[in-house]
Amino acid sequence: MAESDGVDSAGAPEKAFYVTTPIYYVNDAPHIGHAYTTVAGDVLTRWHRQRGERVHFLTGTDEHGEKILRAAEANGMTPQQWCDHMVESAWKPMLAAIDAANDDFIRTTELRHTGPVQQFLRVLHDRGEVYEGTYTGPYCVACEEFKLPGELLQPGDRCPVHDRPVEQLSEENYFFRLSAYQDRLLAHYRDHPQFVQPDSARNEVVRFVESGLQDLSLSRSTFDWGVSVPWDSSHVVYVWIDALQNYITAAGWGSDPQRFAGLWPADVHLVGKDILRFHAVIWPAMLMAAGLALPTTVFANGWLLVGGEKMSKTKLTGIPPQRITDHFGSDAYRYYFLRELSFGQDGSFSWESMAQRYTSELANDFGNLASRLTSMVERYRDGSLPAPAPEPALAGALEKTVLLADDRMCAMDFQAGLAAVFDYVRLVNGYVTDSAPWVLAKDPARAADLDRVLYATAESLRALAVLLNPVMPKSCARLWTSLGAEAALGPLAAQRVQDAGRWGLLQAGSQVRKSEVLFPRLPDDEPAP
């Protein structure tokens, strides 16, 4: 198969596999729900990178809007200072804690974003997609802000903050002709079933659009922390319209056409299901209106439930990722959430299940297998790996494992992909026990059998290091070193998923060294917060 170096035969940059997370609102404190989406994107992109593809992984922060303005005021800072503070003290540390290898980090207050956003608005305006209109909605005088019909207290349409009746107020706004896109959106959903995933999310979106769309007001004039509407500086762009564009502005739209051509359209927008509608309805309509290509897939992941409830800041169930990574490490964190939960469905997090999977699967099954092998090669063969030898029982299973894992991971079915890999881990543990190399070692006449068993086990671990590297890069790097694989095979990052199932890659004489255990057993107890 063709190796990719990022350039196709014509010399033009190969279009990258482009994955995005939502940009996170800096006013929120990062919790495991944010990190879940980010980890999924990171593992997905690392997997494709391990397949030899050119990849681009984008994340970032959303920094405009009235809430930011008010939070900054409350903290005695300018909005920009407040955003800078939150990005540096909360959001970037979260990425470091989960070991995310994003290629870019976009902030909506950056000039590379705000300039192109204005350009985009002009394009919509010039194309007749925007008109001036009147927004009428429930308004609380005490709050000095519009309320959402759904949040009003009943009976009487009362403000949930002040418990007093709201009044209907009108504001002159600019509107986007979203309603004009109903049929085109429905046609797109119909012709591109992979556009919204999983199916449950797609169903909801289709039903929603079928029920009819209203035009969307895309500007605000009651505060000024946002991108100015280019033809009317008394308005700022509605924060969602601003935020969605990060996916193209970060890719170079409006600033770097060559870069944009090499990235857009995005292959996957990962989103939480709470913001699905913005990504599966408004965003594609905006792109259609501007004449741009649509992303291939919008994938909505489920929510993490804690104690059976959705995490909530107000209920103090929003768990910071660092609380878990401090105890279990980033590799285990990444593994746990993708292995335990079915991506796309809601799932429960509990400290107990995290500890259980850590101990059972990472420490006892995977880590211990590495210990068994390295210890025996040191003990029986002075740390020098025996020569390659066939072992059909394992080689056949490994080949199937690689094909299945690759298929599942590319489909974003991380749970099944990891299950396939760990089925193989179990198989190898069984193989070692059945082969009983410690018995073979006592009989010089069976030296060849011992060599074969040691080689087969090492070769299996070699493949596991490749397959698990996108999920657990730190541990797999140590395993790679421990196997002495780099001398003959090169860096772990250079190993291709497609070749991982080939038997006989590790070379005779590789220096195998027992290292610190990959996943030390840990106390199960949850540390006090």
Add this chain to the structure above:
RNA sequence: GGGGCGGUAGCUCAGCCGGUCAGAGCAGGGGACUCAUAAUCCCUCGGUCGCGGGUUCGAGUCCCGCCCGCCCUACCA
């Protein structure tokens, strides 16, 4: 009210177009082994597949009704 998804062994969940689909892992019980992180391996206990009808030679698997849970129902990041 309308809509979406789900309700399968103690726990977490697989089960595509109906016919070894009654499963996996963990937990529990028993045994083997000692290379290894008191790890590993094997065996085993265990479920009227939410409830009630229906279609069919045959239904967790399709249809209808009901019960329960979560979510969506437009400008909340």
